[in-house]
Amino acid sequence: xxxxxxxxxxxxxxxxxxxxxxxxxxxxxxxxxxxxxxxxxxxxxxxxxxxxxxxxxxxxxxxxxxxxxxxxxxxxxxxxxxxxxxxxxxxxxxxxxxxxxxxxxxxxxxxxxxxxxxxxxxxxxxxxxxxxxxxxxxxxxxxxxxxxxxxxxxxxxxxxxxxxxxxxxxxxxxxxxxxxxxxxxxxxxxxxxxxxxxxxxxxxxxxxxxxxxxxxxxxxxxxxxxxxxxxxxxxxxxxxxxxxxxxxxxxxxxxxxxxxxxxxxxxxxxxxxxxxxxxxxxxxxxxxxxxxxxxxxxxxxxxxxxxxxxxxxxxxxxxxxxxxxxxxxxxxxxxxxxxxxxxxxxxxxxxxxxxxxxxxxxxxxxxxxxxxxxxxxxxxxxxxxxxxxxxxxxxxxxxxxxxxxxxxxxxxxxxxxxxxxxxxxxxxxxxxxxxxxxxxxxxxxxxxxxxxxxxxxxxxxxxxxxxxx
Amino acid sequence: xxxxxxxxxxxxxxxxxxxxxxxxxxxxxxxxxxxxxxxxxxxxxxxxxxxxxxxxxxxxxxxxxxxxxxxxxxxxxxxxxxxxxxxxxxxxxxxxxxxxxxxxxxxxxxxxxxxxxxxxxxxxxxxxxxxxxxxxxxxxxxxxxxxxxxxxxxxxxxxxxxxxxxxxxxxxxxxxxxxxxxxxxxxxxxxxxxxxxxxxxxxxxxxxxxxxxxxxxxxxxxxxxxxxxxxxxxxxxxxxxxxxxxxxxxxxxxxxxxxxxxxxxxxxxxxxxxxxxxxxxxxxxxxxxxxxxxxxxxxxxxxxxxxxxxxxxxxxxxxxxxxxxxxxxxxxxxxxxxxxxxxxxxxxxxxxxxxxxxxxxxxxxxx
Numbered sequence: 001x002x003x004x005x006x007x008x009x010x011x012x013x014x015x016x017x018x019x020x021x022x023x024x025x026x027x028x029x030x031x032x033x034x035x036x037x038x039x040x041x042x043x044x045x046x047x048x049x050x051x052x053x054x055x056x057x058x059x060x061x062x063x064x065x066x067x068x069x070x071x072x073x074x075x076x077x078x079x080x081x082x083x084x085x086x087x088x089x090x091x092x093x094x095x096x097x098x099x100x101x102x103x104x105x106x107x108x109x110x111x112x113x114x115x116x117x118x119x120x121x122x123x124x125x126x127x128x129x130x131x132x133x134x135x136x137x138x139x140x141x142x143x144x145x146x147x148x149x150x151x152x153x154x155x156x157x158x159x160x161x162x163x164x165x166x167x168x169x170x171x172x173x174x175x176x177x178x179x180x181x182x183x184x185x186x187x188x189x190x191x192x193x194x195x196x197x198x199x200x201x202x203x204x205x206x207x208x209x210x211x212x213x214x215x216x217x218x219x220x221x222x223x224x225x226x227x228x229x230x231x232x233x234x235x236x237x238x239x240x241x242x243x244x245x246x247x248x249x250x251x252x253x254x255x256x257x258x259x260x261x262x263x264x265x266x267x268x269x270x271x272x273x274x275x276x277x278x279x280x281x282x283x284x285x286x287x288x289x290x291x292x293x294x295x296x297x298x299x300x301x302x303x304x305x306x307x308x309x310x311x312x313x314x315x316x317x318x319x320x321x322x323x324x325x326x327x328x329x330x331x332x333x334x335x336x337x338x339x340x341x342x343x344x345x346x347x348x349x350x351x352x353x354x355x356x357x358x359x360x361x362x363x364x365x366x367x368x369x370x371x372x373x374x375x376x377x378x379x380x381x382x383x384x385x386x387x388x389x390x391x392x393x394x395x396x397x398x399x400x401x402x403x404x405x406x407x408x409x410x411x412x413x414x415x416x417x418x419x420x421x422x423x424x425x426x427x428x429x430x431x432x433x434x435x436x437x438x439x440x441x442x443x444x445x446x447x448x449x450x451x452x453x454x455x456x457x458x459x460x461x462x463x464x465x466x467x468x469x
Numbered sequence: 470x471x472x473x474x475x476x477x478x479x480x481x482x483x484x485x486x487x488x489x490x491x492x493x494x495x496x497x498x499x500x501x502x503x504x505x506x507x508x509x510x511x512x513x514x515x516x517x518x519x520x521x522x523x524x525x526x527x528x529x530x531x532x533x534x535x536x537x538x539x540x541x542x543x544x545x546x547x548x549x550x551x552x553x554x555x556x557x558x559x560x561x562x563x564x565x566x567x568x569x570x571x572x573x574x575x576x577x578x579x580x581x582x583x584x585x586x587x588x589x590x591x592x593x594x595x596x597x598x599x600x601x602x603x604x605x606x607x608x609x610x611x612x613x614x615x616x617x618x619x620x621x622x623x624x625x626x627x628x629x630x631x632x633x634x635x636x637x638x639x640x641x642x643x644x645x646x647x648x649x650x651x652x653x654x655x656x657x658x659x660x661x662x663x664x665x666x667x668x669x670x671x672x673x674x675x676x677x678x679x680x681x682x683x684x685x686x687x688x689x690x691x692x693x694x695x696x697x698x699x700x701x702x703x704x705x706x707x708x709x710x711x712x713x714x715x716x717x718x719x720x721x722x723x724x725x726x727x728x729x730x731x732x733x734x735x736x737x738x739x740x741x742x743x744x745x746x747x748x749x750x751x752x753x754x755x756x757x758x759x760x761x762x763x764x765x766x767x768x769x770x771x772x773x774x775x776x777x778x779x780x781x782x783x784x785x786x787x788x789x790x791x792x793x794x795x796x797x798x799x800x801x802x803x804x805x806x807x808x809x810x811x812x813x814x815x816x817x818x819x820x821x822x823x824x825x826x827x828x829x830x831x832x833x834x835x836x
Binding site: 058059063066067068072077078081087088089092095097100102110111115119162163165167169408410418422441466469 | 514517518520521524525526527528529531532534535536538539540541542543544545546547549550551552553554555557558560561564565567568569571572574575576577578579580618620622623624770771773774777778781782785786789792793796799800804807
């Protein structure tokens, strides 16, 4: 019961947190690009776009920051056995994330917000670049920790029973973990896609409203180009990850496809109606595709759920090692399907806007579809992480520690129920507020004044810090 | 279990002390300012001045907490596990407070409504007050002795955390941060707001001094669970030093040397955290039974982890200090009420249209 509630709480808070994180990484990166362009070309339009998307970026950033602290605390609060077991290895990247990434990110965000009129344009531009770098470095370290849970390396276990824990033997191995590099590239590129699709959708909306169509056409084109390039790379790195998964976590790969029997030349099911237990009512399958994804060969051998279960029983003892199949099956499909939707939409938007210099000449209907597509990367990110985390179950650290062994023995069910309810309530209120404020700020558009004064104070006077909040 | 004092375990105990010191010195003043923005801010401009005084830094200040948490997890996993699971409900309350406080900075100015702004002013004040009090309770609890199981996990529940001495410790940290924040506001702003901050600092600082010394005396009088390795005189001297620093800071504020006063109140907090960590050493959580105390040896990671952490910290802590120090230098000017906003105007209905507040060059916030 406790573990169930602990898992719900972790799931609710991490899914919520990860709605904001990819947008922070992606939008931060793209706002930095816009400001670099503004700095290089001295072009006022880039400057105004930087400010517009910068405002949206900051509203989102605040939510990402405050929900992130919860995640760091929760390991100790709800998963104390886990914390003791993994602390030697898992704690270090968490500490480094703070020291190397969060300090950089938050310090230079502060400098960027308050320094526009105090600093030279070059230093001000560099500050958003450093903040963006900080957010990318933070992804690296948190994924170092996560990749170790998926595929533990560079460790040995010591002690027995309750005192059993993993200790570090080789930190380079932890940093060189193949799973880490696949996860990191896949996740950060997906974050860039998220930021790019957000810019594309918001720009499409502004064009629909007839506000600064020329400026937003430029932003939309930037969004479409970045989304297209990055989503292709997301697909490539995702494919890389699928093959790693096939060797490192064969059960997860089998569960992604809900394929029971080990087979060669396995087909890929696009969708299934009915149950997943081998007797579906209706299915669409693409021959050989699964073997191709998992092994890069036409007739490659793909392990089924039954085979993976037998292998894990032989290795780890009796018990069920099968994750919840409908979650993994549909999580995987939603992620991949939306990825391809983004590929098509960004390519289409780019194709239709290819006439240089003209406003984004898409029909109203197309523009509205682009607005709706803002949701697609968020859903894909969420589905992908739910798939990869729930696909690892019953393990919390694959092959080493089960989730049921990981909870805090001293925290009562009532306490967890209380905090789960508290987080759910708080997050719902803040989520609604956040979306409304995003909408209000986005509706504001680029504003009327294309010639902002250089700042307060008379000419020749040293600029003073402004009351921004 | 014990081990050699000259070891990486001691280094990491000290480094975690440094991280908490950084957190309390820096976030300490922005907690104080957060509470005071409501308490002594008379109108919208005052409150915006108070917020903007800490605006460039509060987020970077909070990272000290995240790094302290991460470093504890990595260097002393059992300390992290026992403290965070043991202090479960208080930590939830602290997290909720930090959440509403953090978003209040971004959210407050996004709508022109007096009720909306008042709501976020309360969010900032309460979100600052709760952790400012709760951290004091938590650290007093770590020193005074808690019921720990043989495996080192805390057993006492919520009621075991709210002993009278811990409440006094919480009031000590609360007043410490209020005094520190008031001194900061008197130093960083000008005009009537700075004047009220001065007045607050002059009575709050001696009160904080009294409560810190009182907590230290109470703890040492009731220290029934065995002393640490260091002579009890050291933490007592440090607590007295903290008290002295705050008394002198109050006098310096009175003499209009606000900069020096802020330096002293910062030193006072350094001394207070020093008192906590010298009381504890070599323990990290003092046990009142049935299990043993958690120490820098039985709660620690193996040397391999500590070596990696030491190398990374040795390289990057100076880098972080350098650029954070630079950001403090960049925004070193005093904040003034914007021109056209003389003293004590009643809160305008639409503050954004007030002259001098909504200029084009408002950074990325022009939305």
